[in-house]
Amino acid sequence: MDTFSVADTGDDDRRRPLAAPSGSAFATLSVGKEGAVLFVDIAAPPMNLLGPELVRDLVRLIAQAEADNDVKVLVFRSTDPDYFISHVDVTKIKEYREEAAKLTGEASIGLLFRYLSASRLVTISQIEGRVRAAGSEFVLACDMRFAARESAIFAQPEPAFGAVPGAGGIQHLARLMGRGRALEVMLSAQDYDAELAERYGWINRAMPAKALGEFVRSLAHRIAKFPAGSLAAVKDRVNAIALAPVDDFRRDSDLFGESSRSPEGQSRFQAAFRRGFQTRDAEMDLAGLLGDLGDP
Amino acid sequence: MDTFSVADTGDDDRRRPLAAPSGSAFATLSVGKEGAVLFVDIAAPPMNLLGPELVRDLVRLIAQAEADNDVKVLVFRSTDPDYFISHVDVTKIKEYREEAAKLTGEASIGLLFRYLSASRLVTISQIEGRVRAAGSEFVLACDMRFAARESAIFAQPEPAFGAVPGAGGIQHLARLMGRGRALEVMLSAQDYDAELAERYGWINRAMPAKALGEFVRSLAHRIAKFPAGSLAAVKDRVNAIALAPVDDFRRDSDLFGESSRSPEGQSRFQAAFRRGFQTRDAEMDLAGLLGDLGDP
Amino acid sequence: MDTFSVADTGDDDRRRPLAAPSGSAFATLSVGKEGAVLFVDIAAPPMNLLGPELVRDLVRLIAQAEADNDVKVLVFRSTDPDYFISHVDVTKIKEYREEAAKLTGEASIGLLFRYLSASRLVTISQIEGRVRAAGSEFVLACDMRFAARESAIFAQPEPAFGAVPGAGGIQHLARLMGRGRALEVMLSAQDYDAELAERYGWINRAMPAKALGEFVRSLAHRIAKFPAGSLAAVKDRVNAIALAPVDDFRRDSDLFGESSRSPEGQSRFQAAFRRGFQTRDAEMDLAGLLGDLGDP
Numbered sequence A, B, C: 001m002d003t004f005s006v007a008d009t010g011d012d013d014r015r016r017p018l019a020a021p022s023g024s025a026f027a028t029l030s031v032g033k034e035g036a037v038l039f040v041d042i043a044a045p046p047m048n049l050l051g052p053e054l055v056r057d058l059v060r061l062i063a064q065a066e067a068d069n070d071v072k073v074l075v076f077r078s079t080d081p082d083y084f085i086s087h088v089d090v091t092k093i094k095e096y097r098e099e100a101a102k103l104t105g106e107a108s109i110g111l112l113f114r115y116l117s118a119s120r121l122v123t124i125s126q127i128e129g130r131v132r133a134a135g136s137e138f139v140l141a142c143d144m145r146f147a148a149r150e151s152a153i154f155a156q157p158e159p160a161f162g163a164v165p166g167a168g169g170i171q172h173l174a175r176l177m178g179r180g181r182a183l184e185v186m187l188s189a190q191d192y193d194a195e196l197a198e199r200y201g202w203i204n205r206a207m208p209a210k211a212l213g214e215f216v217r218s219l220a221h222r223i224a225k226f227p228a229g230s231l232a233a234v235k236d237r238v239n240a241i242a243l244a245p246v247d248d249f250r251r252d253s254d255l256f257g258e259s260s261r262s263p264e265g266q267s268r269f270q271a272a273f274r275r276g277f278q279t280r281d282a283e284m285d286l287a288g289l290l291g292d293l294g295d296p
Helices: A052-067 A092-103 A108-118 A133-140 A169-188 A194-200 A207-222 A228-241 A246-261 A263-274 A282-291 B052-067 B095-104 B109-118 B134-142 B168-186 B193-199 B210-225 B228-242 B246-261 B263-274 B283-291 C050-069 C091-104 C109-118 C134-141 C169-188 C195-202 C209-224 C228-242 C246-262 C264-276 C280-289
Strands: A029-034 A037-044 A074-077 A083-085 A122-127 A130-132 A144-148 A154-157 A205-207 B029-034 B039-043 B073-078 B082-086 B121-127 B130-131 B144-148 B154-155 B203-207 C029-034 C037-042 C073-078 C083-085 C124-129 C130-132 C144-148 C153-155 C205-207
Touching: A029 A052, A029 A074, A029 B134, A052 A108, A052 C144, A074 A207, A074 B154, A074 B193, A083 A133, A083 A246, A092 A108, A108 A133, A108 A246, A122 A133, A122 A207, A130 A133, A130 A282, A133 A169, A144 A194, A144 A207, A144 B029, A144 C169, A154 A194, A154 C037, A169 A194, A169 A246, A169 B144, A169 B210, A169 B228, A194 A205, A194 B134, A205 A207, A205 C083, A207 C169, A228 C169, A246 B228, A246 C083, A263 C037, B029 B052, B039 B052, B039 B121, B039 B210, B039 C050, B052 B095, B073 B082, B073 B210, B082 B144, B082 C083, B095 B109, B109 B134, B109 B228, B109 B246, B121 B134, B121 B210, B130 B134, B130 B283, B130 C169, B134 B283, B134 C246, B144 B193, B144 B210, B144 C228, B168 B193, B168 B246, B168 C037, B168 C091, B168 C144, B168 C169, B193 B203, B203 B210, B203 B283, B246 B263, C037 C050, C050 C091, C050 C109, C073 C083, C073 C209, C083 C134, C109 C205, C109 C228, C109 C246, C124 C209, C130 C280, C134 C153, C134 C169, C153 C195, C169 C246, C169 C280, C195 C205, C246 C264
Parallel strands: A037 A074, A074 A122, A083 A130, A122 A144, A130 A154, A144 A205, B039 B073, B073 B121, B082 B130, B121 B144, B130 B154, B144 B203, C037 C073, C073 C124, C083 C130, C124 C144, C130 C153, C144 C205
Antiparallel strands: A029 A037, B029 B039, C029 C037
């Protein structure tokens, strides 16, 4: 057993522990390697908040996987059936931003996510449970997104808090679903199920949960058979068209920082906390909670 | 009772007449206010043609709503079950363009519609009946579009008249549905029902007529609860990506003017008038009328 | 009978042979003219490979049709129920590129296809059977694409060979279906049926094979009734938004050349030939063949 904790990724006999260049295991990720594919299970109880620990682990994982030429494809999953990544821990914005800076030199998870999009690594999100705000922005940064029809829930609800999506959500959603649907999704701060997310282009496809795992595993292994150079070249050419410039990610990141620190933003976050924000139970229906925020 | 005529917008007790800064009621709009939401019913018999009167009223409505910080969301509806906005009155192009110039300084409804898209106001179209040509372009200028599955009909048929869409249709459709579908829609001059319009991305969603009104009302009030600053900031950032530059709207507007005044354009319009163009009955099947235009 | 061979295009009595300006019939195309519509049937047995002969014929067809002001619309079909255009003949890249240069001055089918997209001619693909790689890129270059639900199959599988799509596939797919789906389609090198191709925006619409022919014929004749000037003007304005610049097509074309000539590309093509690549039977399941390429 090496420095990675190895998830149960099935009985494929090609599975082996990943040789990690640095010293310690991940606190919030469980990683299994099958050939050129890494299966990365997010496990940050109680609700997979994106805080300093998870960002630190993602930074290390990405750096290690990029340095390992045996790795071509990363599959992200969650060990929590209700939460894939809930959203950032808004009490630790400064701290998680500093962790992101260790890879990119800039204190912004938007730029960290864009770094992943621009990487030679092919990334696939296998989504069960909730992805809201930065959770949505993480899966949007992946190259492909497949979601369980029964359980996946999507939201980009920052405007309900007086803030703007700061980690690429605006950039990706406007390009994937067009002006009208992107505005609806963000201005409404509503929850969207997998079927509607597919119709809107938020994800590649929705499918039954029982078929999802095998579909993604098979796709990942198929891609991993193809030459690394052509995978990277196609990513580069597609990114030149469809991945927003760094400056636009930086601007959104700055706007999120400013709007979340504003008096109105702070007041909204406090009202949300009083209603159970950042607790597992209350966020099962975050859309409902947000609809009540302005009420006395 | 003040200067706005108040539509029956349900029994919500927050509903009250809008305090209008200027002097007279609208000739072609009926406006009701519920909290921060204005419900604007288009009523320009016999078929909701976009002529000088309706443009004048839209200009005044937009100016008044923008000046009233209590107003966040505008919902556009029609009192005519068969026509939302049929298209411009082609006998009064100069006149309605001059009305548009009173808001934007330029004699173009394309630039008026773009002004609305760029406004801080959040706009939603609740579409029952026909939206063709400038009618389609008006709903495309709104931030969101929801349509009744049974009755909504969409067309961008200018090429059948030897003209090009001049009020933003090219700009929006090419971005929302991609090159192939945008070309099909415009070059065919066909009618599209709400279900196909949804699949093509022309609208956000089609839904049963009996569910549409309550869905839109609920969405409008939800958005109106969120801070105005974040709504405007998200619109700005999305518009920077997905709303075409002013110059492109201006160029299309000029092309429409030139093509509609050309001998071929004039001849086509005259042939259409001989077949009932700009009459309520004949335009129930405008697509059929246009298909016969070239015949002897 | 003139220099065009005339396909059986139904019993429309407006059908007549096309007056061809140059001397010889086509070797791989069968062309019928009905009014302002040319029906072009691709017939290059055994599997409609895009080699020097088919490129030469397409070049001549396009040049002749553009020179004939009576022609407004081109409909492309296949006489082979299993293959529309399979892909390029990879043993004759230099030769077919030289044929393309006769129209555009540049040895690239990507630039030939872009020339067709930018032409005043309105082009419609009626797809039955397989369109893979350059076959997909040809139909993407057309203005509209309609496909038979039962038989049409789509793939953009160049990365499986260590190559990148070189004739516009990257440019069109990234814009039509967005970053996530475009990456999935190309990196997976999978086959996609017409229904999924429609959901992803690869084609305008999938429909039953028995309805397809009449739908396309009717659409083509409808468009052909409208003034040529407005058809061309709308194409120009849409292309200004949604057709990638020449430089991007040129860059992809160069990358395909380089990657297909590389040692890894050559080794992959040879492995594919050993498994039946470029034979009619083996390519019925090309996706399966490609998935096995890396195996010993």
